[in-house]
Amino acid sequence: MNKGDEEKRTMMKKLIPNKQIVLNHYVTGYPKESDFGLRSSTTSCTLSHGSTSSAVLLKNLYLSCDPYMRHRMSDHISHSGTIVQSFTSGSVLVGYGVSKVIESTHPSFKEGILGMPGIAAYAGFHKICYPKEGDCVYVSSASGGVGQLVGQFAKLMGCYVVGSASTKEKVDLLKHKMGFDEAFNYKEEYDLGSALRRYFPQGIDIYFDNVGGHMLDEVILHMKVHGRIALCGMISQYNIEKPEGVHNMFSLIMKRIEMKGFAETDFRHVYPELVELCIKYLQEGKLVYVEDIAQGLENASSALVGIFYGRNVGKQVVCIAKE
Amino acid sequence: MNKGDEEKRTMMKKLIPNKQIVLNHYVTGYPKESDFGLRSSTTSCTLSHGSTSSAVLLKNLYLSCDPYMRHRMSDHISHSGTIVQSFTSGSVLVGYGVSKVIESTHPSFKEGILGMPGIAAYAGFHKICYPKEGDCVYVSSASGGVGQLVGQFAKLMGCYVVGSASTKEKVDLLKHKMGFDEAFNYKEEYDLGSALRRYFPQGIDIYFDNVGGHMLDEVILHMKVHGRIALCGMISQYNIEKPEGVHNMFSLIMKRIEMKGFAETDFRHVYPELVELCIKYLQEGKLVYVEDIAQGLENASSALVGIFYGRNVGKQVVCIAKE
Structure with missing residues (x-):
């Protein structure tokens, strides 16, 4: 990297509040709300403009509650190459969602509720x-x-x-x-x-x-x-x-x-054709969707537990912020 | 059909001895020799040369004993379109084999131990x-x-x-x-x-x-x-x-x-490529086969029962006649 590039860098350090749902312990049988905890923490973030590596700072708006997540809550013998690994006890429940880009040093990114x-x-x-x-x-x-x-x-x-x-x-x-x-x-x-x-x-x-x-x-x-x-x-x-x-x-x-x-x-490679098709169908009114929206991260555990009892009507999401 | 065609016809009627293995009754659990019977009968055969329909008179040399036949010995609720239907009680056990053509009015036919x-x-x-x-x-x-x-x-x-x-x-x-x-x-x-x-x-x-x-x-x-x-x-x-x-x-x-x-x-359509490949491999000594040959139709039931106990070493066949 030459000196000019280095000079272009702008370092931005931020300390950001970050609430998280964590797995308290591995789950046996149906999950209960007590299997999860709500943790308030902060996360530090450094975005370095001009670096060869790039980063994106996101604000989560919606979180997705999906059945497959249950599998990650058990302590499995790890099968190499399988699609999901178990969470560890105390770790954040990672999942899909919809986010808003707050800052970015990445030339392109995608967000998507069709994820x-x-x-x-x-x-x-x-x-x-x-x-x-x-x-x-x-x-x-x-x-x-x-x-x-x-x-x-x-x-x-x-x-x-x-x-x-x-x-x-x-x-x-x-x-x-x-x-x-x-x-x-x-x-x-x-x-x-x-x-x-x-x-x-x-x-x-x-x-x-x-x-x-x-x-x-x-x-x-x-x-x-x-x-x-x-x-x-x-x-x-x-x-x-x-x-x-x-x-x-x-x-x-x-x-x-x-x-x-x-x-x-x-099948990530089919994402472009999927987005194109769905936007077309949505605009034509040929595709509808039903969501079950829980409000706030404090209701996320309950929403997640609910999908295993079929309490959700439509796709279960958790709204963290509207924008 | 014109008169000339009719004159060309030669009718051949034959009454031919035909020993058969029949299913005495539907089988429960492992098959036993007593589930089967050996029946001596005759079969009549008419080969009409010059007819628009054609026929082949075969002499069976080898019969094949195959695990799938067990499924046909049970009384199933029939599923339309499934590959095998149940035999009926008293019917001949139909299977694969190798035959020799005795007479034929059919322009082409195939026989095959690779069946x-x-x-x-x-x-x-x-x-x-x-x-x-x-x-x-x-x-x-x-x-x-x-x-x-x-x-x-x-x-x-x-x-x-x-x-x-x-x-x-x-x-x-x-x-x-x-x-x-x-x-x-x-x-x-x-x-x-x-x-x-x-x-x-x-x-x-x-x-x-x-x-x-x-x-x-x-x-x-x-x-x-x-x-x-x-x-x-x-x-x-x-x-x-x-x-x-x-x-x-x-x-x-x-x-x-x-x-x-x-x-x-x-996959009957792959038969030609299979035969070509196997003949080549057999001639080159790259393909070997092991058969377990029972002699005579009177030993067919025993051979058939044996495959469900793993008594056969290699492909189980029954030799009815050498030529």
Whole structure:
């Protein structure tokens, strides 16, 4: 680096108040608010203009509460290369969100509310499920952040789409706001198999799985030949000690089914096409979204715990600041 | 059809002795010889030369005993479009084999000992697993008809290949005759996970599954990120009332694993390239095969029952006639 560059540098040091939600200890079973703590701290920040390295100072506006975070709250034997590592006890709960840039020495940056659930829904449906017009699509946990987008992407492709959720309110939203062809409350179905036969008398081409466990096991029996199953999440399994067994694996052979686990981390490259598509659809009124917004970081733990009981209606976020 | 065509016809009627193995009743648990009967009958055959329809009269030389046949011996709720339907009680056990053409009015026909296991191994490995040089490949039931070919195809691709089998004799065959890098007797492993860690310290890229159940469940934990699992058969599950549960499904998401059931019936179109390749490899001495040949139809039931106890060493066939 030459002297001129060095002279261009402007050092800015700031001491900034920073409230944080921390994990008190590893979680067993369903998470409780007492598993988390609210910590007031300060963070120091140095932005060096003219340096070869660059930095961005962000103010968080919204935080995202997502089911996958539960997995990081358990003490796992680490599998190298897996998508998420466990938090450590006492560490900040890291997640997605929407931020405002306060200062930046970085020439380009992106912010995005379509971040994680958007990529997971878009890539999971379009890149994993090979959808085509007329396909029969089933989405579980359909009113959640990912599910509601998957269903709408599927409708925009000309698919027949059925979603399941845990309350009448959510079912109504799916049918009357998000444009699903059908929706049902799985908690009111004595026999899940009967429900699936009712909505899919010819079988299911695509299952977008957000719940895993018994639901996945049953759905396999209702798949069509050459069906595709995208494994996005398994929220029914995160809070139990031993995951439920999936017994109907032989049907995967009988019906030549493709089942694929995926993670949005592998699809960051589709972000530009996703943003372009979603902005277009939003402007045309063809895409809607339902958010459940908790106010203030002091309500973040409660909001996060709530998603594992299905208390959220739509995508759960926490509003920290409006601007 | 004009009169000239009709005059060209030559009608040939034949009454031919035809011994058959029939299913006495649906099978529960492991099949027993008493589940099957040997029936002597005759079959009539009319070959009409010059007809628009054509026919072939075959003499069976070898019959193939394959694990998938077990599935047809149970009374299933029929799933439309699945690859195999149940036999009916009293019906002939239909299967694959090698036949000699006695008479034919058909302009072209094919016979082939590379039939089912050949296509399953070739298509399952090359079209489902996306293998590349250096991949770490695990094959269960590796000395069987499909497994022994998969392992050799993988070695020819430059993969590291480990197989498991049920006896020392089979393990020796895998290592010393079929060229597997390593092989182990799973019955002698107290902890399957330890065995897999020993042979795959860096994890498994490709698992070619012939057994299903607990083996599949454990292998999932040892897969690498972006691993591929080809579900070819689940011989460990065919004789039990309720299939074992696979509990480690969440790892499919964590490691973005693709798991795909397949059937040779979807890959008949690769038959020409398979035959060409195998003839070349056989002539060059790069492909070997081990068969377990039972003599005579009266020993067919015993041979068929034997494969579910792992009594066969190599691909089980029944020799009906040498020519």
